[in-house]
Amino acid sequence: VIGAGFGRTGTNSLKLALTRLGYQTYHMEDAVIRGHLSYWARLRTPEGGTDPEEVTRVLDLLSAWGYNASVDFPTCVLFKEQMRRAPEAMVILSVRKSAETWAESFLDTIGRPEFTEAGGEPPPPRPV
Numbered sequence: 001v002i003g004a005g006f007g008r009t010g011t012n013s014l015k016l017a018l019t020r021l022g023y024q025t026y027h028m029e030d031a032v033i034r035g036h037l038s039y040w041a042r043l044r045t046p047e048g049g050t051d052p053e054e055v056t057r058v059l060d061l062l063s064a065w066g067y068n069a070s071v072d073f074p075t076c077v078l079f080k081e082q083m084r085r086a087p088e089a090m091v092i093l094s095v096r097k098s099a100e101t102w103a104e105s106f107l108d109t110i111g112r113p114e115f116t117e118a119g120g121e122p123p124p125p126r127p128v
Contacts, residue, residue: 007110029072
């Protein structure tokens with residue numbers, strides 16, 4: 001199962017549901033708790049792109065670790081790569097009611113520590 005939705009779109013609830021159905025589901029919490037962030041950091045190239053070899057490597061690792069479903073960031077940004085690897089996989093796109101409600105939720109929760117650590121203020125909202 002490939003979760004293509006960003007965090008704050010019900011991905012934790014989706015993870016719990018998929019786990020209850022018997023899937024071994026990867027979520028951002030797993031990346032943090034299991035110390036996987038360094039693997040994800042290697043995906044970016046100095047030019048700001050994504051290194052295809054590192055994408056293959058991290059997706060191979062997830063499979064080797066027993067994951068057969070993924071939701072939330074960082075895996076959601078690789079949904080196309082996952083679909084190429086497993087064209088028969090079910091894809092679930094979770095969304096919020098609007099971009100504004102998503103942005104509010106993001107800034108009130110997972111976005112807040114990132115801005116604090118960077119030492120800056122969040123950018124002003126952009127018109128949708």
